[in-house]
Amino acid sequence: FALAAEVSLGGFAEMGVVGGEVNQLNEDDNANELVDRDGQFHTDVDVDFSLSGETDGGLTFGAEVDLDSTQEGGAFVPSEGGDDSYIYVSGAYGNLSMGDTDGALDFVMKEAIIGGTIDDVNEHAGYNGNSGLDGTYDGQVARYDYSFGAFSFAASAEIDDDSDSADADLFDDFEAAIDDIEDDTVLGVGVRYEGEFGGFGFGAGLGYQQTGDSDVIGLSLDMATAGGITAILNYSDYDNVPLSVGTFDNDSDAETDQIPFNAPINDHIGLALGYEVGAILVAVNYGVYDTTAGDVTGYALTANYDLGGGAELQAGYAHADYDDINDFEDTDNYSFGIRMNF
Amino acid sequence: FALAAEVSLGGFAEMGVVGGEVNQLNEDDNANELVDRDGQFHTDVDVDFSLSGETDGGLTFGAEVDLDSTQEGGAFVPSEGGDDSYIYVSGAYGNLSMGDTDGALDFVMKEAIIGGTIDDVNEHAGYNGNSGLDGTYDGQVARYDYSFGAFSFAASAEIDDDSDSADADLFDDFEAAIDDIEDDTVLGVGVRYEGEFGGFGFGAGLGYQQTGDSDVIGLSLDMATAGGITAILNYSDYDNVPLSVGTFDNDSDAETDQIPFNAPINDHIGLALGYEVGAILVAVNYGVYDTTAGDVTGYALTANYDLGGGAELQAGYAHADYDDINDFEDTDNYSFGIRMNF
Amino acid sequence: FALAAEVSLGGFAEMGVVGGEVNQLNEDDNANELVDRDGQFHTDVDVDFSLSGETDGGLTFGAEVDLDSTQEGGAFVPSEGGDDSYIYVSGAYGNLSMGDTDGALDFVMKEAIIGGTIDDVNEHAGYNGNSGLDGTYDGQVARYDYSFGAFSFAASAEIDDDSDSADADLFDDFEAAIDDIEDDTVLGVGVRYEGEFGGFGFGAGLGYQQTGDSDVIGLSLDMATAGGITAILNYSDYDNVPLSVGTFDNDSDAETDQIPFNAPINDHIGLALGYEVGAILVAVNYGVYDTTAGDVTGYALTANYDLGGGAELQAGYAHADYDDINDFEDTDNYSFGIRMNF
Structure with missing residues (x-):
């Protein structure tokens, strides 16, 4: 069967x-300066493969694979960052996923963002996707999750895949082995609750991830009213995890070079509010990283109009404030266009 | 619905x-020389994804995505030149396409080529695909087209996507803004007519593209008789648009290096004639670029035999004459094999 | 029809x-040393496209295209080695394949391996995939094969695709042309027999490949009993074909560097034995390359449990012995996990 x-x-x-x-980067005075990003056409296409099956014993299994094309050039290339596919087995005893899948922290938290924008402009500099320590090593995450009633539980691990002679005698010394795992493996746990009370939906997630002396703890609260109002609140506390802003390519195409900064995060707060009526959704999302170098803050306004059949008009505006760290000035960005889901 | x-x-x-x-390139005397390209096996595979949908209001929308594999190596890789996907919305008020789509000039002209050949050998050095100024910047073209009866109208734009501080005050000075658009944007317009008169088909297209002080104007005429004869004529006049012939990689694989030339085009003439009877098609196409450095001329002979079900035998022979520019000698090339459409 | x-x-x-x-590679003493490869997560995903059609005359035709993703990083990228697609035409007079397809030697031999393992750990250093001289040039192989009753016959060629001025007068001198083909083309022939005698299956293949002064001759014998026992024996004799072991990248990621060796093979012996009962398969495979520098030997143990629906649990263990060539020490590797076929 x-x-x-x-x-x-x-x-x-x-x-x-x-x-x-x-x-x-302005190469003349070797400092960052604000420049215009001319209004320009943008397209983005993504094709997904869903592989699925079921064993004789009733386990479902499968894989999700993603081919995507971004940027103005219109080229269709698989992304190169290892962010493309994961594999799963699912049954009565829970679900096991491996590959480019969310760690336990990301799995239990609901991101503080509502609605969609072309080129994801609403994912501003203060936005936190809650990926925590995912991707510390090779991005190959294994997560087990299990739901019972309104509660979900998740645990995840990502292993340092470098050969490591210090690990050669992993099983010789139990204490040393535990130290190795602490140093070399990202471990995460999380729990989530989702309930509904007479048309009022409520969700809460609490997650933790750790590797070596770095850790993140995150709390997420979300609610939705029958009247179309949605609110999401995130709070995360970090130890020894840096926020990286800016890229420096040092290649011939200096267009995208910036003098970056890399400052330890104290904590992050995220907030999103949305209102949906008929085919229209309007939303705002706000987020701030408190780092040792200063605050990185951003907010975005989003408006969506559902055309039906999978198509949606999307408009977005985002503002970011970098506290003048490394001379990063405030930026404003916008997008509008049509999004199609297949 | x-x-x-x-x-x-x-x-x-x-x-x-x-x-x-x-x-x-012969590295000993640092000049181009004619060498044999041994007869060799050739395969080429292409997979296309068509994403399509319809809004509640009756607009159709979608995307065309292309994964392709070329060359003798048989590797299956997406092309890297940004020539792979485009997105469209279509309705009673016309069609809007964005991405790797034809500009208005290319859209209204019919290329002077008939029939197909393995490895496209009939696209010889004198052949003009009528792409005009498409690809001047990032290849991200937006085109609007609209048909009424036998007429089609098209307008297109491709925007310079480099950040440009001179554009920072785009809306401060209307005159400067217009100058910026002229300098930074490829604009195109075109019109096409297609009619049929008692089994005799006739088409004509006239297009224009411009950016800065470069422009192209092209005229295309085509006709088809009930007896299986097809003829296509192209004429294009260029200003400040170079023809580039040859590639110089300067890498370890000197096999493909040539001393290239890059000469402004005066005009181009293209002509194709074809005759189809039963499963057989025979055709010839000819083209000549008149450049300031000399004429680049080519012609090709094409024979196709339709096997049915999407398969076709294809044979082609092409000759190119470079007027001895940079010591480029005349070349002859051929191909034969089977083409399959799925 | x-x-x-x-x-x-x-x-x-x-x-x-x-x-x-x-x-x-240990960079301190510039020698190879044995290091632990930590236990780590592994995923691998592959998507295949099958293009197929039939001509009016009843020829079937098509192409097989492979997109795959390997390694711990989880990125989904087409492989780059030209090992991805082939094209075929098939009819009453036999089959013609071109692209990444087996040469005649590989086509008629059955590899000495039974069962599957995660990350192919059972393809140890002593394993021979019987690819012979396939891939000597650009990996673009053309193979013709024809079956009559229990016998199959195959012939294959792979052409040197470098431009070669010595070939310029290919048809001027018949003797020289034959020499060119011998030097520049990999030619292969092979024959295979498969029969069944009262529940006892028997197969035998004999193949030969040659280019210049390099050649391979290979014999393969296989049998399967009604009781679930399978056995495969391979023997191949080589002239002027090296076995390459080890890789040296000389880049910043020294993790995977090794001091390689490259020694002419005398011969190779491969043996596999398997036993299948119900959903369970257990197998062992063994192989040894006798080279002028010493023997490279390996064996693997494989256990599979069929879950139905295309899913299978797979466990494998492999041992390799390099005869201390270039200080390569014996290695042990293992894998276990779930394999899903779609």
């Missing part, structure tokens, strides 16, 4: 206009 | 033999 | 744990 294993296709596309401002 | 958004698959494959001659 | 040309999808995924030992 097993279902036939099969491969199905999905994806999305977006086209529109993006523009605004960006901090960029 | 909206159609379900969906993703469908298509593609093509070709296998055969290619060979001939190529001009190549 | 031709079938509609179509594109269908398949693929596989595997997730599990891999670990063991690897020989690695």
Whole structure:
């Protein structure tokens, strides 16, 4: 009675206009300065493969694979950052996922963002995707999660895959082995609750991730009223985890160079509010990283109009404030266009 | 009543033999010389994704995505030149396309080529694909087109996406803004007519593209008789647009190095004639670029035999004459094999 | 009555744990040393496109295209080695394949391996995939094969695709042309027999490949009993074909550097034995390359448990012995996990 294993296709596309401002290296005085990012056409296409099957014993299994194309150039290339596919097995005893999947912290928290924008402009400099310590090593995350009633529990690990002669005698000395795991492995745990009380939905998630002397603890609260109002609150406390802003390529294409900074995060607060009525959604999201070098703050306004059939008009505006760290000035960016889901 | 958004698959494959001659850098005397390109196996595979949907209001929308594999090595890689996907919205008020789509000039002209050949050998050095100024910047073209009866109208733009501090006050000075657009944007317009008169088909297209002090104007005429004869004529006049011939990699693989030339085009003439009877098509296409350095001329002979079901035998022969510019000698190339459409 | 040309999808995924030992360059004393490869998560995903059609005359044609993702990073990228797609035409007069397809030697021999393992750990250093001289040039192989009754015959060629001025007068001198083909082309022939005698299956293959003064001759024998026992024996004799072990990247990521060796092979022996009962398969495979520098030997133990629906649990262990060539020490590696076929 097993279902036939099969491969199905999905994806999305977006086209529109993006523009605004960006901090960029001025090579003459070797400092960042604010330059205009001319309004320009933007397209983005993504094709997804869903592989799925079921064993004779009733376990479901499968993989999700993502081919995507971004940027103004329109080229269709698989992304190169190892952020593309994961594999899962699922049954009565829970779900096991491996690959580019969320760690336990990210799994139990709901991001403080509502609605969509072309080129993700609402993911401003103060936005936190709650990925925590995911990607510390090779991005190959294994997560086990299990739901019972309104509660979900998750545990995750990401292993340092470098050969390491100090690990050669992993099983010789139990204490040393535990130290190795603490130093070399990202471990995460989390719990989530989701309930509904007469049309009022409520969710809460609490997660923790640790490796070596770095750790993150995050709390997420979210609620939705029957009247179309949604609110999400995130708070995360960090130890020995830096916030990196800016990129320095040092190559011939100096257009995108910036003098970056890399400052330890104290904590992060995120807040999102949305209101949906008929085909219209309006939302605002706000976030601030408190770092040892200063605050990195951002907010975005989002408006979506559902055209039906998977298509949606999307407009977004975002503002970011870098507290003048490394001369990063405030930036404003916008986008509008059409998003299509397949 | 909206159609379900969906993703469908298509593609093509070709296998055969290619060979001939190529001009190549001789490092001993630092000049181009003619060398043999041994007869060799050739395969090419392409997979296409068609994403399509319809809004509640009856707009159709979608994207076309192309994964392709070329060259003798048989590797299957997405192309890297940003020539892979475009996105569209289509309705009663016309069609809007963005991404790797034809500019208005290319859209209204019919290329002077008939029939297909393995490895596109009939696209010889004198052939003009009528891409005009498309690809001047990032290849991200936006085109609006609209048809009424036998007429189609198209307008297109491609924006310079480099950050440009001179543009920072784009809206402060209307005159300066117009100058910026002229300098930084490829604009195109075109019109096309297609009619049929008692089994005799006739088409004509006239297009124009401009950026800065460069422009192209092109005229295309085509006709088809009930007896299977097709003829296509192209004429294009260029200002400040170079023809680039040859590549110089300057890397360890000197096999493909040439001393290139880059000469302003005066005009281009293209002509194609074809005759189809039953499963057989024979065709010839000819083209000449008149440049300030000399004429680059080519012609090709094409024979196709339709096997049915999407498969076709294809044979081609092409000759190119470079007027001895940079010691480029005349080349002859051929291919034959089977082409499959899926 | 031709079938509609179509594109269908398949693929596989595997997730599990891999670990063991690897020989690695120690930069302090510039010698290889054995280091631990920590137990780590492993995922691998592959998506396949099958393009197929049929001509009006009843020829079937098509292409097989492979997109795959390997390694711990989880990135989904097409492989770059030209090992991804081939194209075929098939009819009453035999089959013609071109692209990344087996040469005649590989086509007629059955590899000495039974069962599957995560990350292919059972393909140890002594294992021979029987690819012979395939890939000597650009990996673009053309193979013709034809079956009559229990016998199959195959012939294959792979052409040197470098431009070669010595070939310029290929047809001027018949003797020289033959020499060129011998020097520049990999040619292969092979024959295979497969029969069944009262539940006892027997197969035998004999193949030969040659280019210049290099050649390989290979014999393969295999049998399967009604009681679930399978045995495979391979013997190959080599002339002027090296075995390459080890990689030296000389880049910043010294993790994978080794001092390699490259020694002419005298011969190779491969043996595999398997026993299948119900959902369980256990197997062992062994192989040894006798080279002028010493023997490279390996064996592997494989256990599979079929979960149904395309999913299978797989465990493997492999041992390799390099005869201390270049200080390569013996290695042990293992993997276990789940393999899914779609």
